[in-house]
Amino acid sequence: MSVAVTSPAKPGDATSKAMDQTRHRTPGIGTTGSTVGNFGRALLPLVVPVLLLAAWQVASVSGALPPRILPAPLAVVAAAKALIVSGDLWRHLSVSAARAFLGLAVGGGIGFALGLLTGASKWAETFLDGTVQMLRAIPNLALLPFVIIWFGIGEEAKTFLIAFGVFFPLYLNTYHGIRSVDPDLVEMARAYGVRGAALFWHVLLPGATPSVLVGLRFALGSMWLTLIAAEALAAQSGIGYLTTTAREFMQTDVVLVGALLYALLGKAADTAVRLLERVLLRWQTARASN
Amino acid sequence: MANGASIQLNGVSKAFGDRRVLDDISLTIAPGEFVAVVGKSGCGKSTLLRLVAGLETTTEGMLAVSAAPRLMFQDARLLPWKRVGENVALGSPSPAATASALAQVGLADRDRDFPAVLSGGQKQRVALARALASAPPLLLLDEPLGALDALTRAEMQTLLSDLWRERGFTALLVTHDIEEAVLLADRVILLDAGRIAYTALVTVPRPRRRGNAEIAALTDELLTRILAPQAVADFAPSFTI
Numbered sequence A: 001m002s003v004a005v006t007s008p009a010k011p012g013d014a015t016s017k018a019m020d021q022t023r024h025r026t027p028g029i030g031t032t033g034s035t036v037g038n039f040g041r042a043l044l045p046l047v048v049p050v051l052l053l054a055a056w057q058v059a060s061v062s063g064a065l066p067p068r069i070l071p072a073p074l075a076v077v078a079a080a081k082a083l084i085v086s087g088d089l090w091r092h093l094s095v096s097a098a099r100a101f102l103g104l105a106v107g108g109g110i111g112f113a114l115g116l117l118t119g120a121s122k123w124a125e126t127f128l129d130g131t132v133q134m135l136r137a138i139p140n141l142a143l144l145p146f147v148i149i150w151f152g153i154g155e156e157a158k159t160f161l162i163a164f165g166v167f168f169p170l171y172l173n174t175y176h177g178i179r180s181v182d183p184d185l186v187e188m189a190r191a192y193g194v195r196g197a198a199l200f201w202h203v204l205l206p207g208a209t210p211s212v213l214v215g216l217r218f219a220l221g222s223m224w225l226t227l228i229a230a231e232a233l234a235a236q237s238g239i240g241y242l243t244t245t246a247r248e249f250m251q252t253d254v255v256l257v258g259a260l261l262y263a264l265l266g267k268a269a270d271t272a273v274r275l276l277e278r279v280l281l282r283w284q285t286a287r288a289s290n
Numbered sequence B: 001m002a003n004g005a006s007i008q009l010n011g012v013s014k015a016f017g018d019r020r021v022l023d024d025i026s027l028t029i030a031p032g033e034f035v036a037v038v039g040k041s042g043c044g045k046s047t048l049l050r051l052v053a054g055l056e057t058t059t060e061g062m063l064a065v066s067a068a069p070r071l072m073f074q075d076a077r078l079l080p081w082k083r084v085g086e087n088v089a090l091g092s093p094s095p096a097a098t099a100s101a102l103a104q105v106g107l108a109d110r111d112r113d114f115p116a117v118l119s120g121g122q123k124q125r126v127a128l129a130r131a132l133a134s135a136p137p138l139l140l141l142d143e144p145l146g147a148l149d150a151l152t153r154a155e156m157q158t159l160l161s162d163l164w165r166e167r168g169f170t171a172l173l174v175t176h177d178i179e180e181a182v183l184l185a186d187r188v189i190l191l192d193a194g195r196i197a198y199t200a201l202v203t204v205p206r207p208r209r210r211g212n213a214e215i216a217a218l219t220d221e222l223l224t225r226i227l228a229p230q231a232v233a234d235f236a237p238s239f240t241i
């Protein structure tokens, strides 16, 4: 329940503001009016999208917007339904998701591990960080010609491109996370006999976690973009394959379903990270939620 | 008072590069003694404490501390991602010792809380519990109450004094608050530009009370001594035409 949206009171109206405050203190009493208000306000942001969709549908049905340019919204729904019924939607969605997360696991895992290493060890930093920073300047898609030469156009190529793209955000943010752990805390821990592996697990890693999660968010952005590019290049299955074949047959409704599926995957991954943050960073939000 | 550690400094100096921060300090602290160090900002108080703590090494001289100390800083330095109980456990040999240390600082019911929800005074009490959980023979305190409001500070001073009298550990306290030094310590050492400029013995019996005439007089005297040399240099021009 949001606290910000409490009642339909107009701003500046002193009496209704006072009532508003009373309502704050006694939730459950006299809330009927504000529930209707809440409901109305919750619907308000939906007005414009619904109008746009309606106008779009009308334009499509009237023939002003030919389906080869943009399919009608209801046609997209029908295409999605057909794909769900045939089982194709789930199959392609899971292939794409698996591809993305394999790349994330490989590139992100290596980036995280190397970030921990260079963050925690001066020696590793001197030895490795310069090299990594140099490679960082290369956009992963610029390596496409090489990737094709090395791996062909199969799964390895896609995994490599995604892994290369997610490596840097995780590496950099892990490294900086470890480096920015409060040195006073480290000194305190050492003075209390916390050293070596214990210092890493109890002080450095938890201290770096907020930064690592920021890195993960950036990595996800890079992961989806790379996935879309890699699947557009060549694929025998996955959302990219679905849209490429649909395009060849001018099935714009299926192409649009593909775009929506990418959006869905992105949103799902983002929500997962949010949940992860809520669990791992509970100590940060403890104050706000109390 | 057999529970305390002893400290001995003999001609100890400390330099950071060219800057000599501590110069020829000789000081003996008996087991169970409560010693306070006062002096102007930058005179080397924290450096002295850090030397005793083993966080810095001496440049010259002999330093001997008979047992491992526990430390308390101006900021509580609690690990924000660990609950209160886990933070105290960092300095504690057993769960029972953790619980009893928390109870001693009056926070037995807060052990499942994260530090973020505690007040400044409560955080410092957790830090004190962490420092005392292992029943250390030596407690080093670097302005542990400096960031607290006057009321909480007075409360913490009483707590600290009571615990010290009960446990008999040796205490070395660095503070900006002269009255606090006089209230708590057996001996107040005035540091000036890295040297011991003055030592005051406080013989007022405990429990001591703020406003006690002897304490007020001693506080005044120390304050005058701290300000003395600079007062001439700073204020002289404004009194002459």
Ligand SMILES: Nc1ncnc2c1ncn2[C@@H]1O[C@H](COP(=O)(O)OP(=O)(O)OP(=O)(O)O)[C@@H](O)[C@H]1O
Binding pocket: B016, B021, B039, B040, B041, B042, B043, B044, B045, B046, B047, B048
């Ligand atoms: N690691 C360091 N490197 C260089 N100089 C230092 C270092 N630590 C302390 N100093 C210098 O030593 C001097 C004394 O510092 P110290 O922290 O001991 O002062 P202090 O008496 O505790 O001051 P305050 O009351 O402000 O805390 C200062 O001039 C400070 O700049």
Ligand SMILES: [Mg+2]
Binding pocket: B045, B046, B047
């Ligand atoms: Mg200091």
